[in-house]
Amino acid sequence: MAMKKDATYYDKVFEEEFLPHLDALYTFAFHLTYNEDDANDLVQETYLKAFRFIDKYVEGTNAKAWLFKILKNAFINQYRKQSKQPNRVDYEEIVSYHDEEDTTYSSYMDLREEMFQQMMGDEVTTAINTLPVDFRTVILLCDVEGFTYEEIAKIVDIPIGTVRSRLHRARNMLKEKLSEYAKKFGYQDKRIEKKDKQNH
Amino acid sequence: FRFIKSKIHSRKPSPALIKSIKEKIRIAPA
DSSP states (O other): OOOOOOHHHHHHHIIIIIGGGHHHHHHHHHHHHSOHHHHHHHHHHHHHHHHHTGGGSOTTSOHHHHHHHHHHHHHHHHHHHHTTOOOOOHHHHHHSOOOSOOHHHHHHHHHHHHHHHHHOOOHHHHHHHTSOHHHHHHHIIIIITOOOHHHHHHHHTOOHHHHHHHHHHHHHHHHHHHHHHHHHTTOOOHHHHHHHHHHO | OOOHHHHSOOOOOOHHHHHHHHHHHHHSOO
16 A cells, blocks of 8 residues: 655655755765855755655655755756856756756856865865866765765766766876875875886 | 875854755745
8 A cells, every 4th residue: 555645754754864965965065166155055955956856756765866966956057047048947957967068167167266276275175176077076976975886977967987987087187186295195106106117 | 095085074064054944845845
């Protein structure tokens, strides 16, 4: 017999399955926007949208990945709004695919990263935060949140192969940016060292 | 190297955000 889903049922799902991911969503939102107010707005919008479509959510499935996908799409739409491009309707935001590259919001992010860079003293944090947003996103989702390649592919709406290549490129970019800093702490890229040995 | 994780600091939202979300979903249609 199907269980009747009333307001109490949805409140329970919201409290037990959605709200525990608040800190992770806020951390992700902050590292996308570098601004506490914008991060608050994004997280709030994510939860309101999740609640509006809570009847589409199947209890016990991957709530975290679903919430991250809503937040990522809200982030992209925020920059579409900034550039006065037409918005998507709510339901499409949740289920549809987005263009892989969006030069309008990429160039907007460059400006914000420049401002943020001036505020940060820590070279490492700066190196991470100056990664292009597409590359920073996969690092955050994989290395910080522990999502699988498949989950990241669904959240970001790109093929798994693209997830792997973006992670590879993002890590290489970081290694280049950090090579001088890392040497001070005894880190060294063994691939480079090995090549050097083979060439001598 | 995966040092990187230690540099991406997790951040806590303010209690006001949780309160605001809960207030807004009370008046939002489920």
